[in-house]
Amino acid sequence: MNLLLLEDDDFVASDRVRLSGRRLKHMLEIHQAEVGDLLRVGRLGGLMGQAEVLSLSPDSTELQVQLDQPPPAKLPLTLLLAMPRPKMLRRILQHCASLGVAELILLNSYRVEKSFWQTPFLQPEQIRHNLLLGLEQARDTVLPQVRIEKRFKPFVEDQLPTLLNGKQGLLAHPGPYPACPRAVTQPLLLAIGPEGGWIPYEVDKLCQAGLQPVQLGERILRVETAVTALIGRLF
């Protein structure tokens, strides 16, 4: 946790918060905070700055906060991801929040196991929790938008073309395609398939909707590794 994230409910005055639970525990056990210490804080969805520890007990703490810095810019990136297996989803949510992905869309695909959609990690509070961990790590205050699309065809036919308005659309897929570009500055939608890849029908539909296939070399990467390596390369 490199940033203590404050939520609206934490504020007991315009410049003062009261915290308990996970964040207090972290302050006590990891930061070993004491009264008078200055901590790096941010208001969820808002500015970042510093907070001074005014009081501290095993049950609660009060901080005086001064928020005056904007959070880092988000990447102009919508990530369209075939729903990964649950343990990997959890880490990908954290990675995406840390790396500054603006929007994440979890899409069904033929090779997505039906059971993946049953995971508790898709509950809104679990998605939010893992995104918050990523923001705290990277020092950002703005949650990525997450959408869940369980029907491939209606999404790709009816919604994807509109989503691509004003964006470059790339489909990372192994094959005889151009190499993935580097150092993109314009808004981008990047599609990454499931373990085993999109099936040919899906590749065709995604390309018809306006995505351009690109490849990343001979090596077959796990989805989690591919997401981070592609973002590193693209931005």
Next chain:
Amino acid sequence: MNLLLLEDDDFVASDRVRLSGRRLKHMLEIHQAEVGDLLRVGRLGGLMGQAEVLSLSPDSTELQVQLDQPPPAKLPLTLLLAMPRPKMLRRILQHCASLGVAELILLNSYRVEKSFWQTPFLQPEQIRHNLLLGLEQARDTVLPQVRIEKRFKPFVEDQLPTLLNGKQGLLAHPGPYPACPRAVTQPLLLAIGPEGGWIPYEVDKLCQAGLQPVQLGERILRVETAVTALIGRLF
């Protein structure tokens, strides 16, 4: 497992292997292999190709192999990594093998907890196991070299300058440094610090040894994320 890796001991003739254990289990449960099937295989440290399933039982299988393709080229990269926490080490070993890192050096640092060096994941057979998982994922046959350096100062003073012969040396570190370069083609040594970063003394010593500090933006990434994002950007 996108490649079935064969070891010297598996060969019962020059073009025939007998397998049991983990790889047989994977063939039966995941590939649902049957006699006559063709599988993608590679010989550890050698060529890749195809194998035909000649026989199959719950205890062992025999394959006829034909090896005629070189493995993908390694990245010209030596990764100098402050020893990460054990669970992350395991994943980083897999990522490094998948991404094609040629050499990985695990180095002590002030902010590395002493307990990290006690992890069973540092046992040679555990390191090898996790590297093999990465090679099987990416379809590669050549194990990265892994070195363990538990003493920072003697390594950086006495060995690092020699290691840097003929290589560009980069130190990824937050600060007012040039942006990390992209699309490097020459041999590279890249140093990445522990959670919390190298201490100033260590930064000084690494720079004196010939590393050039570069930064990757405002966001503080977990070591695991930084490794993959930097490799994606650099190569």
